[in-house]
Amino acid sequence: MKGAYIEIARKTLLEGLAFRVNTLIGILDTVILIAVNVAIWKAVYASTGTLQTVSLEDTITNTLFAIGISQAFWMDEYSIAHKIRTGAITNDILRPMHFGGMILAADIGRAGYRLLVEFLPAFVICALLFGLSAPASALALPLFVLSMAMSFLVLHSIGLIMSYISFWYFNIFSFVTIKNAAVLVLSGAYIPYWFMPDWMMAFVRASPFQAIYSAPMSIWLGHVNGSSVLYGLAKQALWIVALQLCAQALWVLGRRKLAVNGG
Amino acid sequence: MAILELTEACKTYRIVQRQDGISGALKNLFVPRYRDIQAVKRISFAIEAGEMVGFIGPNGAGKSTTIKLLTGVLVPTSGRVQVLGLSPFKDRKRYVGRIGVVFGQRTQLWWDLPVSDTFDLLRKIYGVPPQTYRRNLELFDDILGLADFRHQLARQLSLGQRMRADIAAALLHDPELVFLDEPTIGLDIVAKDKIRGFMQHINAERGVTMLLTSHDMQDMERTCQRVIVIDKGALLYDGSVSGLASLSGSRRSLIVDFNVHTRCEPISGTELIQENALRARFSFDRGSMQVHELVSQVAKKYDIADMTIEEPSIESVVKTIFSAQQARL
Ligand SMILES: Nc1ncnc2c1ncn2[C@@H]1O[C@H](COP(=O)(O)OP(=O)(O)OP(=O)(O)O)[C@@H](O)[C@H]1O
Ligand SMILES: [Mg+2]
Numbered sequence: 044m045k046g047a048y049i050e051i052a053r054k055t056l057l058e059g060l061a062f063r064v065n066t067l068i069g070i071l072d073t074v075i076l077i078a079v080n081v082a083i084w085k086a087v088y089a090s091t092g093t094l095q096t097v098s099l100e101d102t103i104t105n106t107l108f109a110i111g112i113s114q115a116f117w118m119d120e121y122s123i124a125h126k127i128r129t130g131a132i133t134n135d136i137l138r139p140m141h142f143g144g145m146i147l148a149a150d151i152g153r154a155g156y157r158l159l160v161e162f163l164p165a166f167v168i169c170a171l172l173f174g175l176s177a178p179a180s181a182l183a184l185p186l187f188v189l190s191m192a193m194s195f196l197v198l199h200s201i202g203l204i205m206s207y208i209s210f211w212y213f214n215i216f217s218f219v220t221i222k223n224a225a226v227l228v229l230s231g232a233y234i235p236y237w238f239m240p241d242w243m244m245a246f247v248r249a250s251p252f253q254a255i256y257s258a259p260m261s262i263w264l265g266h267v268n269g270s271s272v273l274y275g276l277a278k279q280a281l282w283i284v285a286l287q288l289c290a291q292a293l294w295v296l297g298r299r300k301l302a303v304n305g306g
Numbered sequence: 307m308a309i310l311e312l313t314e315a316c317k318t319y320r321i322v323q324r325q326d327g328i329s330g331a332l333k334n335l336f337v338p339r340y341r342d343i344q345a346v347k348r349i350s351f352a353i354e355a356g357e358m359v360g361f362i363g364p365n366g367a368g369k370s371t372t373i374k375l376l377t378g379v380l381v382p383t384s385g386r387v388q389v390l391g392l393s394p395f396k397d398r399k400r401y402v403g404r405i406g407v408v409f410g411q412r413t414q415l416w417w418d419l420p421v422s423d424t425f426d427l428l429r430k431i432y433g434v435p436p437q438t439y440r441r442n443l444e445l446f447d448d449i450l451g452l453a454d455f456r457h458q459l460a461r462q463l464s465l466g467q468r469m470r471a472d473i474a475a476a477l478l479h480d481p482e483l484v485f486l487d488e489p490t491i492g493l494d495i496v497a498k499d500k501i502r503g504f505m506q507h508i509n510a511e512r513g514v515t516m517l518l519t520s521h522d523m524q525d526m527e528r529t530c531q532r533v534i535v536i537d538k539g540a541l542l543y544d545g546s547v548s549g550l551a552s553l554s555g556s557r558r559s560l561i562v563d564f565n566v567h568t569r570c571e572p573i574s575g576t577e578l579i580q581e582n583a584l585r586a587r588f589s590f591d592r593g594s595m596q597v598h599e600l601v602s603q604v605a606k607k608y609d610i611a612d613m614t615i616e617e618p619s620i621e622s623v624v625k626t627i628f629s630a631q632q633a634r635l
Contacts, residue, residue: 054416054423131412133412141399
């Protein structure tokens, strides 16, 4: 049984590898996106100079990691919505598996492929071009990886909730668009949290968005230390649990609705 | 002992009644009007372990809905569904591991994967032991001829190949009970025969219980001992296939196509129900008239291009049963 989830992840990963042209485009896409953002930050720093509390190098590091990885952590809400709309979800219901677990496995496979094949080359190219701050300490590196994995789980859980909305609304396009915009602006990828105004930070701290890229980045850059690292990780974990509970509730209600109204 | 029990099961679909025009659309938004469709009305039946049961009825009779109730995709609006001692909807994960399901209209194969990869994935999902898996694959290759296309992508298969692969996929994990909703839909005679043979084999050799729907009476006659007939959501008949055949009457039609323009003379024991220059249709009673006699009589008299015997369609069978019941009331 456990093998089945691993197999789904593996299959999704291999499926990605089958399209070589997409891979090249994906690398190029990420490099360009990072380059443009780095250029913007360079311009900002050139005009404001020493007023900034965080160095240009740290800001570039944030851009390299957060924007690069956000390209890889892209959830596929529409294909689940499509399954629900067309009734193809019947096939999944008839498998002796946990539906959310199947989606998680597929999301992991896809993210794994994109990290390995698209992000990694793009990251190396950009690091050579633009430079990079070293992790704050030896311990910061593994904690960063752990925290980034939890960022993935937060995004996965939000995506799951979005997909399940289609049990009630056929067209989830507007929901997903709003969500994507919110992640873009609030997760700390395009606007590092040290550039956010206080009122915005207050909101972000109370939302799951802070548990996305701000959390791992502040560990890498050493903006948090000691117990506040643990506090940040615990907060991420809590958000994952809360969002998963929410998703599970929507799944139970949604499947009930499907079963009552007609599959 | 019954392994499947449906007791007074009802299923009512509720759909939003669309209203036309802009004002209608607005009304829809704020005060949607609903319409109830009673797809299944108080149906009860039980199936014993090892049975092979046909489930027929005209389009929209409620067959697929019943199968969805039995597989736990849907919950009954009222009544009870109990299969393998479980409640299919509530005990989903435990239940679906023990059954196999084929919806002929929809494939369960992973569209972008070779069939063999789908099988491999299913093997892991159901935890099929290696020797069972190998034995089953061999059997499927033998009877269903899967070896020819096992390495093709699912989306590159013909309908008949896809159906065979789908049926194999549903049986890979040795389910105790298999539901097949129109497993022969759209297939030619050869493919149908293959699938019928396979279902019979699985039922006879392994004692797998089967419930299958079809629009082809021949599927029923060739494979099932028992048939259940429903129409408009209600149970019409539950009994042996031969009983159904006697109920549905023994009248058949012989359709004759001629090579040249022909005027037919009446043949005793038959009724000429349709005639034009190149085709004639005789109606006869299978009880009092031997088919081969009739055929040889016709063949001797005329220059014939082709002949077909027409079996009664499910629709006409249902009509006969229905009017017979009405008459009894
Ligand atoms: N999801 C649904 N929502 C609303 N009504 C439905 C739904 N599915 C089926 N129905 C209705 O329920 C009735 C029974 O449909 P069902 O699909 O069970 O028939 P069937 O016997 O399988 O027919 P067929 O031979 O055409 O496959 C039909 O009147 C159909 O319109
Ligand atoms: Mg049907």
